[in-house]
Amino acid sequence: MPHIPLPAELPGISSAFAFRPETAKPLRELAHILLHEPNSLSPGERELIATYVSSRNECYFCQTSHGAAAVCHLGSSETVKQVHADFTQAPISEKLKRLLTIAGQVQQGGKKVTREAVNAAREQGATDIEIHDTVLIAAAFCMYNRYVDGLATWQPRDEAMYAQMGEHLAREGYTTPSIRLDEKK
């Protein structure tokens, strides 16, 4: 049961957004810029960073919904599973592996990011903006994950729902609700 009376028919962060639309607006906008807008990192790569950090924070709703969005962008659910389990073995670029290392350090704490990790990403061709965005995506998911779990939101185990959300997020981004209530019982 959620800690506060959130709209019962909405899962995860959607229920918190509906409860407090004022804060939902900048929170949606931030996710849209970081994950969906044009960027030298592909949307699939950025969703992998988001779902990886969410899995490290053990947030079921975020890792599953952003995992589903990554699957839509990449066309492979196997890659997402491997990034969760051990990204060094995943079929992704060396550059993305270096960025995931930085993201994992941010998840532990901002001071954990080492100069070596940043240099290693640069050596694989990562730009300053890409390093900046990796740090901010990882930091932002340390917020979103805590928001979703800190309110004890409803997080159904319903693969079809997350697949539908993932499609919406991959196609439309984050400025509009990803849950269509008419499709839910």
Next chain:
Amino acid sequence: MAFRPETAKPLNELAELLLHAPNSLTPGERELIATYVSAENDCYFCQTVHGAIAAAHLDGDEELVRCVKTDFGSAKISEKLKTLLTIAGKVQKGGKQVTAADVEAARTQGATDIEIHDTVLIAAAFCMYNRYVDGLHTWQPHDEELYRQRGRKTAQEGYVTMSREYLPQEDETKQGA
């Protein structure tokens, strides 16, 4: 923030809503939550600047800010704020750490649903801001007077207005800003 103005905009708007916009929790109380979480995350810049903003809201009471950071249980703040700081401290460790008993204790002291929501989101947001500031290894000057001045100004003007000092100005007339 100045490096990436696109993301600075929602980040400043979020801080403005959570800390500066009208709320049943006073700006001073909300800045104390932000300062406490930033201290727990050991982020020098955030705990110092938000501590200075909190002090500016609280008649310059820097001793109270220090006390909240080190042992809020003994600070001269309301019992309600103490129970909210307990929730904020749990969020800092991880969302799942917040218990129904923590929330019930805050309710018993008169906390509303929105106040509990905002406490969770302020604490979560500072787990982002702190990581953003430290993760990029930003320059964090150690000059208390500088933070004091900035604290007073931010307490008065808010985050969006302050951000105009370092963000490129555009469409001011169109936005009526």
